[in-house]
């Protein structure tokens with residue numbers, strides 16, 4: 001399964017939300033989508049699912065299916081599920097009813113439902129009516145419904161909303177287990193959490209993908225040091241910082257360590273220890289750091 005967006009453009013009034021967006025993804029990937037509120041994450045999902053028609057451009061599945069007629073839409077929708085919204089749950093039905101509904105609609109079988117309930121630790125409440133559930137219980141049910149649908153493509157908007165730390169960890173583990181035979185999109189404001197399971201994170205800004213962060217082993221290493229603008233400006237007067245250094249959100253200096261030898265790296269570490277007692281880290285830049293770089 002491949003998904004391709006080509007020149008997708010959509011505006012509301014004179015506001016361009018997606019501006020000639022091009023993007024390709026395939027099975028086996030989890031793609032994080034990061035951007036501030038109101039940027040266009042949900043709109044992008046709505047276009048992929050054909051809930052909203054773009055003004056121009058195309059969404060292509062497997063290199064051949066588009067939303068050009070009902071027959072192809074049906075083929076695509078058999079392979080694609082979108083994360084349910086809590087307000088769409090049926091208050092008078094039980095969790096199990098919801099799981100069976102999704103399992104039957106997409107997967108054609110309810111044989112996985114018991115295992116899903118166990119995996120998501122929903123056994124103690126899943127037989128009760130939804131109207132008795134807490135926010136976190138509802139959210140876990142929504143996720144369980146996606147697992148029951150078991151489609152090759154999943155669009156997960158705000159999947160971690162309202163979950164406590166343990167449940168965020170549990171769902172993160174499930175995402176990793178599920179991704180082998182799926183293409184999963186996750187739009188989230190839990191930025192550090194995306195680092196745990198995403199293969200890539202795309203950052204939307206002004207209708208475009210401004211950055212794509214890929215989690216590979218050869219990501220560039222940086223020396224990262226907390227400092228404020230005054231400290232940064234003073235440092236710039238004292239030394240010539242290496243080419244490619246980034247000062248993020250007026251709080252974090254990142255010096256690229258790729259391509260410089262150990263002796264030189266050590267020299268920089270020693271230099272940074274002077275006049276600075278804040279935490280120093282060495283590693284690649286994560287979702288939080290790129291987010292601040294682009295939106296702070």
Ligand SMILES: Nc1ncnc2c1ncn2[C@@H]1O[C@H](COP(=O)(O)OP(=O)(O)OP(=O)(O)O)[C@@H](O)[C@H]1O
Pocket residue numbers: 012017035036037038039040041042043044
């Ligand atoms: N039907 C619509 N009519 C007019 N404007 C819309 C419509 N749907 C979305 N928008 C606007 O498009 C922009 C993008 O909205 P979208 O919901 O895609 O953002 P988002 O990145 O998902 O935000 P959030 O993080 O808050 O979920 C917003 O400014 C929103 O007001």
